[in-house]
Amino acid sequence: MRWWPIRARRFPPPPPPDEMLVTEDRLRRNVEDVLVIRDRQIRGGIVVFRGELMTEPARALDLLIGRFRSLGYTPYLREEAGGVAVQALPLTETAGRSATRPNVILFSVTCVTMLLAGLGYVGAPMFDALRTAPSLALRFFAGVPFAATLLAVLVVHEFGHYFAARYHGASVSLPYFVPAPPPILGYLLFGLPIGVPFGTLGAIILMRSPARDRNSLFDIAAAGPLAGLAVAFPAIVLGLAWSSVVPMPPEGYSGFGDSLLTWGLSYLRFGHIPPGHMLFTHPIVDAAWAGLLVTALNLIPVGQLDGGRIVYALFGRRHRAVGRATVIALLGLGVAAFLWTLRAPGGDIILAIGSSLNWFVWAGLISLLVGLHHSPPLDDLSPLSWGRRAIGIACLILLVLMLPPFLFQVKSS
Known part of the structure; x- marks a missing residue:
């Protein structure tokens, strides 16, 4: 799971009241040809002017940005009851460029952990042959089909955000990829396959400045998932072409759970899988499945996730209500998954807990770490374009299609 947070604002201590009065007067002189001022207020180091705009919001923002920056x-x-508020906050943009060394180091380590994770996925004959190679270094590259596919999805996703932000003039960091110990590492160290099956927890991009308006906020948020999907979708189609239906082993099998999208693509490729058989997937399918899961998780419409930003662009201040409803829905899906598994043939309490735990974990992480709040753009008055509204609704539909009800499935012969 990936978070894409705005760096927390750290305002300096407010100056003495006398100095704030001088600052308020300077700001007022820069506002009065843009806003018919009816009221003004000083709140700590923040100055608020209320009234009615004398020009379009976009034009007003263009004028005020340069004037306020010099101060x-x-x-x-902001829109308030009975008019508009122009809030003057201490500069919220982080100046300067950060060093790229941490990004490079984290990316390199993530490549290694993903290659190690890829060793757990078989089904690519040319690379599977490397597992018995005399050189340990060659065996290491047996994980390339899985690692390269998932890495491509994540890299394209993150740089979709990055280039969209740069296009709109927002300041962002390069992606910070987050490596995670794969199961094979846990097996080598502790004798147990403990670890993250993908070898990564995704990546993080830090916003150094607020988005200009809802349109730019939407573009930056939606660019990542849509770009990643443009890689994951053809990858899973290609991987299914190289997969096959095989007899199920006597002891049964376990694998990743299907979403509506992956189930539909599998059905189009193989039709109904006969009893006693299973789909033996190519590693590219497994990696694309992971990429679709990461994309879906980021489209959950809450807080600082990509979906939360999309929902803010769509609904503005009502995004909190959508976030609360989403957390309640996740908890409800967890209960439904638990009861479904418990009542299914062969279901037991342990299996039911395992099949529903992911929903409760996601709801908990969102509530405790991600939160329901999203910072507004500079211009919260200009509406989202109708074309972007349609794409935003499509993104929420994609979330439903890509999020699997059960992360894992266990079947017996």
Whole structure:
């Protein structure tokens, strides 16, 4: 799972009241040809002017950004009961570029952990032959089909965000990839296959400045999932072409659970799988499945996740209500998965807990770490374009299609 947070604002201590009065007067002189001022207020180091705009919000923001910057402030345009508020906040953009060495190191380590994770996925004959190679280094590359596919999805996803942000003039960091110990490492160290099956927890991009308006906020948020999907979808189609239906082993099997999308693609490729048989997937399918899962998790419409940003662009301040409803829905799906598994043939309490735990974990992580709040853009008055509204609804539909009800499935012969 990946978080894409805005770096927390750290405002300096407010200056003495006398200095704030001088600052308020300077700001007012820069606002009064843009806003018919009816009221003004000083709240700590923040100055708020209320009234009615004399021009379009986009034009007003263009004028105020340069003027406020010279005074060490950033303008925010808000809708309030009976008019508009122009909020002057201490500069919220982080100046300067951060060193790229941590990004390179984390990316390199992630490549290694993903290659190790890829050793757990078989089904690519040319690379499977490397597992018995005399050289240990050659055996290491047996994980290339899985690692290269998933890495391509993640890299394209992250740089979709990055280039969209740069296009809109927002300041962002390069991606920070997050490596995770794969199961094979746990087996070598502790004798147990403990670890993250993908070898990574995704990546993080830090926003150093607020989005300009809802349109740019939407573009930056949606660019990542849509770009990643443009890689994951053809990858899973290609991988299914190299997969096959085989007899189920006597002891049964366990594998990744199907989403509506993966089930539909599998059905189009193989039709109904006969009893006593199973789909033996190519490692590219497994990697694309992981990429679709990561994309779906990021589209959950809560807080600082990509889906939370999309929902803010769509619904504005009502995004909190959508977030609360989403957390409740996740908990409800967890209960439904538990009861479904418990009542299914061969179901037991342990299997039911395992099949539903992911929903409760996601709801808990969202509530405790991600949160329901999303910071507004500079211009919260200009509406989202109708084309973007349609794409936003499509993104939420994609979430339903890509999120599997059960992360894992266990079947017996």
